[in-house]
Amino acid sequence: MKIIIKNRSDQPIYEQIEEQIKAQILDGIISEDEQLPSIRQLAKDLKISVITTTRVYNDLAEEGFIVSVAGKGYFVAPRNNELLKERMLFEMEDGFEKAVTNGHNAGLTDDEIIAALRRYMEG
Amino acid sequence: MENILEINGLNKSYEGFSLRDVSFSLPRGYIMGFVGQNGSGKTTTIRSILNMAKTDSGKISVFGLDSVEDSVEIKERLGVVFDSLYLGEHLNISRIERQLKPFYKNWDSDCFAKLIKRFGLPDNKKVGDFSKGMKMKVMIAVALAHKPDFIILDEPTSGLDPVARDELLDILAEFIEDENRGVLFSTHITADVERIADYVTILNNGRVWFTGTKDDLTEKFAVLKGDPDDIPDSVKPKLIGYHKYRNGFDALIDRTELKTLPDTLEYEKATIDEILVYIAKEDKNETDS
Numbered sequence: 385m386k387i388i389i390k391n392r393s394d395q396p397i398y399e400q401i402e403e404q405i406k407a408q409i410l411d412g413i414i415s416e417d418e419q420l421p422s423i424r425q426l427a428k429d430l431k432i433s434v435i436t437t438t439r440v441y442n443d444l445a446e447e448g449f450i451v452s453v454a455g456k457g458y459f460v461a462p463r464n465n466e467l468l469k470e471r472m473l474f475e476m477e478d479g480f481e482k483a484v485t486n487g488h489n490a491g492l493t494d495d496e497i498i499a500a501l502r503r504y505m506e507g
Numbered sequence: 508m509e510n511i512l513e514i515n516g517l518n519k520s521y522e523g524f525s526l527r528d529v530s531f532s533l534p535r536g537y538i539m540g541f542v543g544q545n546g547s548g549k550t551t552t553i554r555s556i557l558n559m560a561k562t563d564s565g566k567i568s569v570f571g572l573d574s575v576e577d578s579v580e581i582k583e584r585l586g587v588v589f590d591s592l593y594l595g596e597h598l599n600i601s602r603i604e605r606q607l608k609p610f611y612k613n614w615d616s617d618c619f620a621k622l623i624k625r626f627g628l629p630d631n632k633k634v635g636d637f638s639k640g641m642k643m644k645v646m647i648a649v650a651l652a653h654k655p656d657f658i659i660l661d662e663p664t665s666g667l668d669p670v671a672r673d674e675l676l677d678i679l680a681e682f683i684e685d686e687n688r689g690v691l692f693s694t695h696i697t698a699d700v701e702r703i704a705d706y707v708t709i710l711n712n713g714r715v716w717f718t719g720t721k722d723d724l725t726e727k728f729a730v731l732k733g734d735p736d737d738i739p740d741s742v743k744p745k746l747i748g749y750h751k752y753r754n755g756f757d758a759l760i761d762r763t764e765l766k767t768l769p770d771t772l773e774y775e776k777a778t779i780d781e782i783l784v785y786i787a788k789e790d791k792n793e794t795d796s
Contacts, residue, residue, distance in 0.1 A: 391702070394776065398722075424536075424683070424684045424685075425684065427680060428680040428681060428684055431673075431677065431680055431702060431703055433538070433704060433705045433721055434536065434537060434538075434705050435721070435722060436722065439722070
């Protein structure tokens, strides 16, 4: 597992770590059932607050990416394709919402935004 | 969650200064950054925890023990690092160890030797001839060598270069890895707090201005900027450290106030440094008006 924290980023540290762990789980870089470093070990390695790493693991567990095994620690959750798909769809809609808002703010009509998306899809 | 440190209603006054109703606590397994301007009362609070200063009222417990009645037992399990060397300046490191060892039940010579080596401290020099950073490292090694459960550091990073500061943060993170210990460190270098501290207590003029998790602190406040004419009257009294200049203003604001503000005002995340600066400006604004 690789994690790079940008201290100068506007994005909160917990979000940076969550995104990177998620991406590595989705890409299969961290495999199913693999054990993650403990909350305190991760905090020590990254030199960040224990509260931050606790939040990261809680969020990831809540979203179904990892599971907590009492007395043992955190493991990558068995792949649940339905859940992942749902998650991805949610992210996609979230992206749409941002794109549409930005488009409207820029003064584009709905049709122009759809046309822009089509052009983007066609590369 | 059991608290390793608990301070309730601490009051102490002497000429020209007083600590007023200082209360905060630190759960086991965490690091607390203790910040505030010079003269805000950080060192007095630390001296009170260590039973080195007599308090007027209030109760302090460390490991659940009373700071006054059980002071001997507490000190056995407490490591302390001050901002200046309290050890014999004319001694070298081995002589310092020989002198201190008998005072502690749990002194670990191996651990001490390892730390001295890790810090690259020479044994053939008097510690009085060491640089400020090296002296600080000696004190850190001494504080850790008697296997404490709780370390209190008063401005530990002030004399250290960035590399040594980073090393110290490593050591503190290792120290709390077992979930049972705790660290309280006062500092001016808020970047260290920003990074590693789980909890933050801000002291201002002898009072606790904020105490809680670092995330709560940085998520609670924002820096607001814009044209002074755009500030609604209802919000004006809530601005902290309001500062007006030729092209606009800036101030610290509680994020809960943001939703009532017009879009023309911009806000951004406040760093701990900025929070401290605005608190100081607010004091100045109050005295001036």
